Amino acid sequence: MAPTDDAKSPVRMEDLVALCARRGFIFQSSEIYGGINGFWDYGPLGVELKNNVKAFWWQRMVRGRDDVEGVDSSIICHPRTWEASGHVEHFSDPMVDCRTCKKRFRADQLDDRQCSRPDDCDFTEAKQFNLMLRTFIGASEDAASTAYLRPETCQPLFVDFKRVREAARQKLPFGLAQIGKAFRNEINPRNFIFRSREFEQMELEYFVHPSQREQWFEYWFEERQRWHRDLGFGDDALRTRAHEPDELAHYANAASDVEFLFPFGWQEIEGIHDRGDWDLSRHSEFSGKDLSMTDEETKEKFMPMVIETSVGVERTTLAILCNALREEELENGETRTVMHIPAFLAPIQVAVLPLSKKLGESARRLAEDLRRRFPAFYDEAGNIGRRYRRQDECGTPFCVTWDFDSEEDGQVTVRERDSMTQERISAEALAGWLFERLGMPA
Ligand code: ATP
Numbered sequence: 425m426a427p428t429d430d431a432k433s434p435v436r437m438e439d440l441v442a443l444c445a446r447r448g449f450i451f452q453s454s455e456i457y458g459g460i461n462g463f464w465d466y467g468p469l470g471v472e473l474k475n476n477v478k479a480f481w482w483q484r485m486v487r488g489r490d491d492v493e494g495v496d497s498s499i500i501c502h503p504r505t506w507e508a509s510g511h512v513e514h515f516s517d518p519m520v521d522c523r524t525c526k527k528r529f530r531a532d533q534l535d536d537r538q539c540s541r542p543d544d545c546d547f548t549e550a551k552q553f554n555l556m557l558r559t560f561i562g563a564s565e566d567a568a569s570t571a572y573l574r575p576e577t578c579q580p581l582f583v584d585f586k587r588v589r590e591a592a593r594q595k596l597p598f599g600l601a602q603i604g605k606a607f608r609n610e611i612n613p614r615n616f617i618f619r620s621r622e623f624e625q626m627e628l629e630y631f632v633h634p635s636q637r638e639q640w641f642e643y644w645f646e647e648r649q650r651w652h653r654d655l656g657f658g659d660d661a662l663r664t665r666a667h668e669p670d671e672l673a674h675y676a677n678a679a680s681d682v683e684f685l686f687p688f689g690w691q692e693i694e695g696i697h698d699r700g701d702w703d704l705s706r707h708s709e710f711s712g713k714d715l716s717m718t719d720e721e722t723k724e725k726f727m728p729m730v731i732e733t734s735v736g737v738e739r740t741t742l743a744i745l746c747n748a749l750r751e752e753e754l755e756n757g758e759t760r761t762v763m764h765i766p767a768f769l770a771p772i773q774v775a776v777l778p779l780s781k782k783l784g785e786s787a788r789r790l791a792e793d794l795r796r797r798f799p800a801f802y803d804e805a806g807n808i809g810r811r812y813r814r815q816d817e818c819g820t821p822f823c824v825t826w827d828f829d830s831e832e833d834g835q836v837t838v839r840e841r842d843s844m845t846q847e848r849i850s851a852e853a854l855a856g857w858l859f860e861r862l863g864m865p866a
């Protein structure tokens with residue numbers, strides 16, 4: 425059944441935020457100074473999860489294809505870049521100030537405002553607030569030395585288009601891809617990491633002949649949904665939304681969002697856009713460098729068209745966490761908190777747990793052996809049930825128990841997180857057994 429607007433996520437945001445802090449996935453930046461709004465730090469589990477998301481995207485979008493090249497551009501670009509892209513002039517949200525509580529709000533999100541004195545609210549007229557974060561380059565702080573932290577990762581890909589195409593000897597259709605930080609001075613950062621001021625994007629700009637823009641838009645629209653489904657998102661939590669004609673940028677032919685059902689409702693995690701030839705034309709105009717190509721058959725010049733896929737690392741990570749977190753009733757009446765993170769993305773893929781500290785020497789040897797191939801964790805403290813629960817909360821798909829029999833027969837017990845079933849297998853065969861179960865989807 426198609427998901428509806430009033431569908432509800434089974435997760436409570438406060439439970440997720442608490443677990444993320446408790447287990448060291450994600451917590452406020454500068455916590456001991458009271459935090460800084462819109463900025464987040466990733467702890468040992470969070471950084472592994474985020475890196476696995478990025479590795480999966482890179483494998484699917486860059487390494488696994490011969491028509492896409494990777495790029496890693498600087499965060500600060502020539503300021504003309506942002507004039508050409510339209511960001512200096514247009515990248516703004518409407519903002520109002522409340523004269524009573526002295527807080528600032530996005531004028532288009534006033535329904536959810538957090539004014540501390542809602543009854544006496546007194547708003548100023550809305551004015552436009554540019555979201556780019558500014559800095560100065562070099563010793564002087566004047567207009568000539570003003571630069572911006574990039575608000576999206578795609579513009580440098582257009583700027584680098586000609587250089588990389590020639591260096592990599594690519595012909596149309598082909599793409600440039602990048603994963604990197606982006607910064608937006610959001611008026612109201614909120615919903616945990618969903619709307620942050622510093623975040624990462626994974627973007628592909630795919631250049632095509634103008635006659636092929638529709639077919640490539642369709643291709644990437646399908647391909648990107650396949651990626652999200654491979655992250656474990658089912659039809660009840662994932663949907664797409666095509667932009668209405670009046671939502672489209674003036675240069676865009678089509679745009680669709682991929683939306684996820686968060687505890688705070690359906691929200692965009694990815695945008696797939698047909699950007700036409702707007703970006704390359706503007707950078708040609710502003711730089712004075714011709715970025716057009718020549719049709720090999722007709723010898724006519726043309727500007728390639730661009731299909732873009734743009735997904736946020738934080739929003740994807742948050743969606744994975746929301747999709748994974750469940751409270752489950754056990755047969756003995758207890759409940760367990762478990763993170764059903766897909767095994768290939770799990771921050772710890774295997775935990776080695778000796779049944780007794782006396783077995784530590786052999787169990788440690790096994791953990792060290794596994795660690796050369798998998799993110800492995802060793803824990804000998806506390807009773808085994810508690811150690812299983814801890815790994816359930818961390819999302820570890822396999823726990824391996826080394827017991828007194830293991831010393832004799834070289835067999836270990838593997839406990840699977842989701843089903844909690846246990847299987848006895850040979851320690852020697854363990855690495856191969858895990859290898860078969862922990863790979864990325866092709
Ligand atoms: P929104 O309308 O929610 O502000 P957007 O349409 O401005 O998002 P895009 O400019 O299309 O977003 O950026 C592409 C992707 O980058 C988004 O789908 C999202 O995953 C991510 N992204 C954008 N802004 C933020 C942010 N402030 N914090 C975290 N991720 C973001």
